[in-house]
Amino acid sequence: MVKLNKTDKRILDLLNRDGPLTLYEIAEKLEMKPKTVFRSLRKLFENEMISSDPKTRRYSIERKEE
Secondary structure, eight states, X not given: XXXXXXXXXXXXXXXXHHXXXXXXXXXXXXXXXXXXXXXXXXXXXXXXXEEEETTTTEEEEOOOOO
């Protein structure tokens, strides 16, 4: 189980509501520095909670196949 901090939860909420979004769009909407957002995005991506489109560089919630 991954321990999510406040930033991680805010990013997931935002992506669930408004996604897919780029790093800079997320940082702007959350009024945070891109570097801070990137650290959380990397953790979420490595734990397969979000995905990233390499062409558009947009992040979105990872949808599990059932």
